[in-house]
Amino acid sequence: MENQMILQMLHDLLVDVPCEFGAIAIQIPKGSDVKWKHAAGNLNDKYKRITLRYGKGIAGRVISTGTPIHLDRFPDNIIGRDLEYPIMLAEKLISAYAVPILLNGSAKGVLLVGRRVKKPFQLHEQKAVRDYTTKLEKVVFSHD
Amino acid sequence: MEKDTVISHYIIDSQEDEIKRISNELHEGVGQTLYSVFTGLEYLEGSMQEPAMKSYTAEIREQLSKTIQEIRLLSLELHPPSLASSGITAALKSYLKLYTSTYGIITELTSAGNERRLLEKQNIMLYRVCQEALGNIAKYADANLVHMKLNWEAEKVIIEIKDFGKGFDIHTGLAKRSGLAAMCERMELIGGTCLITSAIGNGTLITLSLPY
Missing domain, CATH: 3.30.565.10 (Histidine kinase-like ATPase, C-terminal domain)
Structure with a gap:
């Protein structure tokens, strides 16, 4: 039930922002690895097998720093090597914006939105994504 | 062996020696030191009474655990000991x-x-x-x-x-x-x-x- 609700929220997000891909990575149960649990607009199911590397790539850095990250034209201007950005490679994303999903003030998840064309996320679009995380925080950790 | 091949061998050998050294240093040096800090934090956490401090320490311990894991993976990617x-x-x-x-x-x-x-x-x-x-x-x-x-x-x-x-x-x-x-x-x-x-x-x- 919660999964369906989260998936619907992701689909709504794709329309509202707008963008082509949206996914949520979370650490459930507490203390375990962070994995992509939900995705909309995905090209394949690779995301299901990916475990986020702490401090690596867009989502790993969001988890370790607790702050949003914007990539406007992957693989240009990135920190580290392109191979450290698995979700960008798996979903052929060029522009992406990722924000932390908080549990008790700590980043325990990531909401990522992406486009397969070079179209950076404008400030109002970034705000829309951040607003979604507030709604998501209540749902994604409800069964933890 | 041609001169270019000798140079290529030398460059690659030097790079591999350096990669192996960094990998060992990460695994045996930095990794081990962080693990000592981790066990120290566990000990401190166990003796803490105040719930807020205990929870904060647990959070730091979890972050440290992930850092140790990432260092282990990085070392493995650079030069696997099993090789x-x-x-x-x-x-x-x-x-x-x-x-x-x-x-x-x-x-x-x-x-x-x-x-x-x-x-x-x-x-x-x-x-x-x-x-x-x-x-x-x-x-x-x-x-x-x-x-x-x-x-x-x-x-x-x-x-x-x-x-x-x-x-x-x-x-x-x-x-x-x-x-x-x-x-x-x-x-x-x-x-x-x-x-x-x-x-x-x-x-x-x-x-x-x-x-x-």
Whole structure:
């Protein structure tokens, strides 16, 4: 039930922002690895097998720093090597914006939105994504 | 041996020595020190009474645990200790496990024949070429599945890496991607060969051959 609700929220997000891909990575149960649990607009199911590397790539850095990250034209201007950005490679994303999903003030998840064309996320679009995380925080950790 | 080949050997050997040193330092030095800090934090956490401080310490401990795990993985990627102790098959098996959990690409590894003990330099070169091939698959192939096959024949070992992705035109690929040419050059430096076969829509097969 919660999964369906989260998936619907992701689909709504794709329309509202707008963008082509949206996914949520979370650490459930507490203390375990962070994995992509939900995705909309995905090209394949690779995301299901990916475990986020702490401090690596867009989502790993969001988890370790607790702050949003914007990539406007992957693989240009990135920190580290392109191979450290698995979700960008798996979903052929060029522009992406990722924000932390908080549990008790700590980043325990990531909401990522992406486009397969070079179209950076404008400030109002970034705000829309951040607003979604507030709604998501209540749902994604409800069964933890 | 030609002068250029001697220089290539020297550069690659120096790089590998440095990579091995950094890998060991991460694993045995930084990793071990962080683990000592981790156990110290566990001890402190156990003796704390105030719930807020206890929870804060638990949070730091969890972050430290993830950092230790990442350092271990980084060290493994740089230079797997199993390469010297257990051989190329074990090292590749371990790397493929990490590869699947990093890129979400399913891998299957089979080994036929009796594994021979290779020289350290041959082991590391084969490992690097396989890493490069797998990295290219993650970046360009659009593949969900990779088959890796090791055939230990009487006089040589043959490693086949087959992806079921979109394939590419060999001539344009070799001109554009220096990594492909570097793979072949690395194999030549240890007396082996590298054959790349690909067709658009039919995936790519990389065949590495190394005489003992």
